[in-house]
Amino acid sequence: MEFSDAELIRQCLHGDNGAFDVLMRRYQRQVYNFCYGMLGNADDASDASQDAFVKSYYALDSFRQDAQFLTWMYRIASNVCIDLHRKRKRHQSASLDDEEQSFRELPSSDLTPDEMLQSCEGSRLVVDAVSRLSESHRAAVAMFYFGGLSIREIATATKRPEGTVKSDLHYAREMLRRKLEGVVVEV
Amino acid sequence: MNCKQAREIMNLVFDGEMNPLEAGAREHCGACRECGQWMAGMERVTECVTSARKQLSQPDIATLVMSRLPARHPASVERRRVLISRRALSWMLMGWAAAFCIMVVLGAVAFKWLGTPIAGERVVQSYSVSRTIAQTTAAIVGAFKPLGAAVGSVAVGYRSDAVDLAIALVLLEIMILIMGCAVWRRHSKISGSMSVLV
Ligand SMILES: [Zn+2]
Numbered sequence: 001m002e003f004s005d006a007e008l009i010r011q012c013l014h015g016d017n018g019a020f021d022v023l024m025r026r027y028q029r030q031v032y033n034f035c036y037g038m039l040g041n042a043d044d045a046s047d048a049s050q051d052a053f054v055k056s057y058y059a060l061d062s063f064r065q066d067a068q069f070l071t072w073m074y075r076i077a078s079n080v081c082i083d084l085h086r087k088r089k090r091h092q093s094a095s096l097d098d099e100e101q102s103f104r105e106l107p108s109s110d111l112t113p114d115e116m117l118q119s120c121e122g123s124r125l126v127v128d129a130v131s132r133l134s135e136s137h138r139a140a141v142a143m144f145y146f147g148g149l150s151i152r153e154i155a156t157a158t159k160r161p162e163g164t165v166k167s168d169l170h171y172a173r174e175m176l177r178r179k180l181e182g183v184v185v186e187v
Numbered sequence: 188m189n190c191k192q193a194r195e196i197m198n199l200v201f202d203g204e205m206n207p208l209e210a211g212a213r214e215h216c217g218a219c220r221e222c223g224q225w226m227a228g229m230e231r232v233t234e235c236v237t238s239a240r241k242q243l244s245q246p247d248i249a250t251l252v253m254s255r256l257p258a259r260h261p262a263s264v265e266r267r268r269v270l271i272s273r274r275a276l277s278w279m280l281m282g283w284a285a286a287f288c289i290m291v292v293l294g295a296v297a298f299k300w301l302g303t304p305i306a307g308e309r310v311v312q313s314y315s316v317s318r319t320i321a322q323t324t325a326a327i328v329g330a331f332k333p334l335g336a337a338v339g340s341v342a343v344g345y346r347s348d349a350v351d352l353a354i355a356l357v358l359l360e361i362m363i364l365i366m367g368c369a370v371w372r373r374h375s376k377i378s379g380s381m382s383v384l385v
Contacts, residue, residue: 017253017256021249021253025249031248033240036243037240053248054252054256058261060262061260123242125235126235130236141236150203173232176235178228180235
C-alpha cells in the first residue's frame with residue numbers, strides 16, 4: 001500500500017522516521033538532480049540535497065498540508081544551494097553578480113555542436129554554464145530541466161509570478177544557446 | 188509572422204506550453220535561415236541538458252540523511268512529553284481523590300466508633316437528619332484536622348483512643364503527601380529524560 005505524502009508526514013510527526021525515509025526515496029532523485037543543476041558538481045549536489053532533506057525534516061511540523069511536498073522541498077533545496085554556492089564563490093573570490101563576465105571566463109569548446117552532443121562535451125559545457133548563471137536564472141533552469149517542474153510549479157516554489165519565471169527561463173536558455181554555439185557574449 | 192514573433196512562440200513551446208501558432212512559427216523557422224539556426228541551437232540546449240541529467244549517478248541520499256536524524260521527530264517527542272505530564276497530573280489528582288475518600292471514611296468511622304466528633308465540633312442532637320449531616324461534617328472536618336483534633340481531644344479530656352487515632356491520621360496524611368511527591372518526581376524525571384533525548 002502506498003501512502004500519500006501527507007500521510008507519511010503525519011506518521012513522521014508521530015514518531016515514525018521510517019515514513020520520512022519513504023518520503024525521501026520518493027523524491028531524492030528529483031531533489032538531487034535539481035541540486036546538481038544549481039551547483040554543477042556531484043559532491044556539492046549530494047551535500048546540498050542531504051542538508052535540504054535534514055532541514056525539511058526539522059521544519060516538517062510547519063509544512064502546510066494544502067501545499068505540495070515536492071514544491072516545498074524545492075524551495076528549501078534552492079535556499080540551501082544558493083547558500084552553498086555563495087560560500088563556494090566567496091572562496092573563489094569571484095564576483096557573484098557579474099553573470100556576463102562569468103560567461104566570458106567560461107572555456108569554450110573546439111568541437112562542433114554535433115561532436116559536442118556525441119562526446120558529452122556539450123553536457124559538461126552546459127552544466128558549467130548553468131552554474132555561472134545568476135541565482136534566479138539558475139534556479140529556473142535547474143527546476144525546469146533538472147528537476148522536471150512545470151512553469152507553474154516553479155512559480156509556486158519560488159513564489160514569483162509565472163511571467164517572471166518564463167522571462168528568466170528564456171534569458172537563461174538564450175545564454176546557454178550562445179555558450180554552446182561558442183558565441184562570446186558581449187555586454 | 189516575423190522573426191521576433193516566431194521566436195517568442197517557440198520559446199513558449201520550449202516552456203512546455205501548447206500554442207495554436209506553433210505550426211506557423213515552425214514554418215517560419217524552416218524558411219528563415221537565422222531563425223532556423225536559432226531554433227537548432229535551442230534544441231541543442233535541451234538535448235545537452237537532458238543528456239547531462241541522464242548521465243547523473245544517483246547517490247543514496249535517503250540513507251545518508253537517516254544517519255543524521257534523531258530517533259524520533261522532535262514534534263513527536265514534545266507530544267509524548269505533554270502526554271506524560273498529563274498522565275502524571277491525572278495520577279496526582281486520582282491519588283489525592285483516593286486520599287480524600289480514605290480520610291473521610293476513617294473520620295466517619297472514628298466518629299461512629301468514639302461517639303464524639305474528634306475535632307470537637309458541636310453536634311445537633313434533635314433530628315436524625317440534621318444530626319447525620321452534622322456528624323458527617325464533623326467527621327470530614329475532623330479528618331482534615333487530625334492535629335487540631337488531637338490537641339482538642341487532649342484539651343477537653345476526650346478518651347485516649349481518640350488521641351491515638353488523631354495521631355495515626357496525621358501520620359497517614361504525611362505518608363500520602365510523601366507518596367504524592369514521589370509519584371510527581373518520578374514522572375517529572377521521565378519528562379526530563381525525554382527532553383534530553385531531543
Ligand atoms: Zn526569422
